[in-house]
Amino acid sequence: xxxxxxxxxxxxxxxxxxxxxxxxxxxxxxxxxxxxxxxxxxxxxxxxxxxxxxxxxxxxxxxxxxxxxxxxxxxxxxxxxxxxxxxxxxxxxxxxxxxxxxxxxxxxxxxxxxxxxxxxxxxxxxxxxxxxxxxxxxxxxxxxxxx
Amino acid sequence: xxxxxxxxxxxxxxxxxxxxxxxxxxxxxxxxxxxxxxxxxxxxxxxxxxxxxxxxxxxxxxxxxxxxxxxxxxxxxxxxxxxxxxxxxxxxxxxxxxxxxxxxxxxxxxxxxxxxxxxxxxxxxxxxxxxxxxxxxxxxxxxxxxxxxxxxxxxxxxxxxxxxxxxxxxxxxxxxxxxxxxxxxxxxxxxxxxxxxxxxxxxxxxxxxxxxxxxxxxxxxxxxxxxxxxxxxxxxxxxxxxxxxxxxxxxxxxxxxxxxxxxxxxxxxxxxxxxxxxxxxxxxxxxxxxxxxxxxxxxxxxxxxxxxxxxxxxxxxxxxxxxxxxxxxxxxxxxxxxx
Numbered sequence: 001x002x003x004x005x006x007x008x009x010x011x012x013x014x015x016x017x018x019x020x021x022x023x024x025x026x027x028x029x030x031x032x033x034x035x036x037x038x039x040x041x042x043x044x045x046x047x048x049x050x051x052x053x054x055x056x057x058x059x060x061x062x063x064x065x066x067x068x069x070x071x072x073x074x075x076x077x078x079x080x081x082x083x084x085x086x087x088x089x090x091x092x093x094x095x096x097x098x099x100x101x102x103x104x105x106x107x108x109x110x111x112x113x114x115x116x117x118x119x120x121x122x123x124x125x126x127x128x129x130x131x132x133x134x135x136x137x138x139x140x141x142x143x144x145x146x147x
Numbered sequence: 148x149x150x151x152x153x154x155x156x157x158x159x160x161x162x163x164x165x166x167x168x169x170x171x172x173x174x175x176x177x178x179x180x181x182x183x184x185x186x187x188x189x190x191x192x193x194x195x196x197x198x199x200x201x202x203x204x205x206x207x208x209x210x211x212x213x214x215x216x217x218x219x220x221x222x223x224x225x226x227x228x229x230x231x232x233x234x235x236x237x238x239x240x241x242x243x244x245x246x247x248x249x250x251x252x253x254x255x256x257x258x259x260x261x262x263x264x265x266x267x268x269x270x271x272x273x274x275x276x277x278x279x280x281x282x283x284x285x286x287x288x289x290x291x292x293x294x295x296x297x298x299x300x301x302x303x304x305x306x307x308x309x310x311x312x313x314x315x316x317x318x319x320x321x322x323x324x325x326x327x328x329x330x331x332x333x334x335x336x337x338x339x340x341x342x343x344x345x346x347x348x349x350x351x352x353x354x355x356x357x358x359x360x361x362x363x364x365x366x367x368x369x370x371x372x373x374x375x376x377x378x379x380x381x382x383x384x385x386x387x388x389x390x391x392x393x394x395x396x397x398x399x400x401x402x403x404x405x406x407x408x409x410x411x412x413x414x415x416x417x418x419x420x421x422x423x424x425x426x427x428x429x430x431x432x433x434x435x436x437x438x439x440x441x442x443x444x445x446x447x448x449x450x451x452x453x454x455x456x457x458x459x460x461x462x463x464x465x466x467x468x469x470x471x472x473x474x475x476x477x478x479x480x481x482x483x484x485x486x
Contacts, residue, residue: 031174035461042468098328105329112335134332134475135484141472 006044013040041145053140054097058089060133061104064126068111071126077114083107108133148245152184152202155244159237160196162188173201178378179215180204180247183254199254201233205247206458216240219250220297221353221380229287231373255373258364265360266400266407269367276369278409279417281360284371285392286421289352289385298353302382307347310383315340315437321444325451332475333443336436336482345433348384349424356380358388359397360406389418389426390434395477396442396470432481439478446471 003011016037024030065080083103089096108130115127149167156165170184182204187197205215216238225232233252240248264270265277293299305313319337322330355362356379364373392414393405400407405414415426450467452458479485 026171028172028174032461035465039461039465039468042465046468102328105331109329109331109334112331113338116338131484134335135479138332138472138476138479138485142476143468143472146469146473 004048006048009040009044009047013037013044016040038145042143045143045145050094051092051097054094054101055092057137057140058097058100058104060136061101061108064130064133065104065107065111067126067129068115071122072111072114072118075114075118077107077110079107079110148182149184151245153186155237155239156186156188160186160188161191162196164189178376180206199256200236200251201254202245202249202251204245204249205242206460214301215248215250215378217301218378218380220301221355221377222252224293224296224298224353225288225291225374228291230284230291231371232377233373233375255364258366258372260361260364260375262361262397262399262407265365270365273367273369274408275413277365277371278406278414280365280369280371281363281392281406281409282414282417283421284363284374285355285358285388286418286424288355288358288374288388289350289418289422289424291353293353293382298382302380304382305351307349307351307384310348310351310387311340311345311433311437314381314383314387315440318437318441318444321448322440325444326447327451327454330443330447332478333440336440336478339482340433340437340440343433345384345386345430346427348386350385351382352385354381354383354385354387356388357391359392359394360399360408361397384430384434385422385424386426386430386434387437389415390431391438391441393435394438394442395480396474435481436478439474439481442477443471443474446474 014037016033021030021033021037024033062084065084068080069076069084083106086100086103089100112127112130115123115130149170152167152170153165156167157163165186165188168185168187170182173181173183180203182202183199184202185197185199187195190196203215203218219235219238222232223235226234233255236251236253238250239245242248259265259270265274270277293302303313315337322333322337355374355377357376358374362374362376363371364375365371393411397406398404404410415431418424419426446466449463450471453460453463453467476485
């Protein structure tokens, strides 16, 4: 079995920092090599988790959009049922999953704005669920390797 | 580039033998390429002269698309005032000279600007002095009389009632145009900002636009000798700069202190004392929330430039990977949605 892409990128970063960086004479060149190494490590982390993150998030956002349709009925922004009716990602490629994610999260913005304007405890409850998901979405995207 | 620079400088220095040496690109400068160099020449009476310069050149694409003439005008307006800036020398809009428009300024020698150095010895010992100078100078920017200067020619003049709206419209437009993914957290913040506008600005001031640790030159004596990076300077509410300096993206020591050098209350006290203005807590909070939207507008602009292949500057994907999600988290913290 080949070394995994994250392991390869970590190896590249380690070599850049230990073997290349000390031999670069200019501050700008040193900064460039340091940035390349940091990017390697962040991309390595993202590579392994991206598909899982997107599949998880797309399912959760779909549930929120469906809840929004139930709460707002005919007053729901058109982008919400449109996003729910759109076909799911045709593959598990990150690019396909990301396109689905973009469509769903754009609709979530419209739903969030509409729910904010809706009175009543059910609307407040859904608003809090949306905020909870937005907070969680940043935890999913958090990179431990970021400088 | 050395030869092209020498040819450019010759008529301006009234010399036929200009020599450019020690040309080095300076790290940072994500919005404009920043280079330092030395020039040597013989003056009209035969004396040998030399001077250190800094060159700021527009890249093909960057974190920001800003007006270099405005930046040049803001720098020039503050030359010789209580706000220390390098002296501007020449502005060149013809891209054929060096491959992009640029301007040249005097280089201030013997200073440090790195964010990593200011939070370590020997500078930790003079952090209180640097911090007081930082907010004293910000107060001088806030109270500067810009009328009658070149700033009036290059900058939009908002009213005290519309300063917030002008900035928010501008940065929401950038976020909408440049972001490659939906921004549900930023959009929620923008709705809140529009629903809860700040009180009218106490005055229409020069706003540096990127006033923070990292954009000034300091020394071991605790003095600040140059305020740089005026590419986002404009006229507006002076609280904008104060709030921007508090943004978590510049908490370099990761200890909750703005810039990694001063606690927030002390910074506010310095700014109020030196400016005679008041940092109303609610208004300041509004501008702090806004600062996250503006930061995100900058990060997504750089991300798109790189993604679309308009530049290969590696700082741009680094900023995208390390700051776009972090900025969402910083905003959530500011509005109390994250501990």
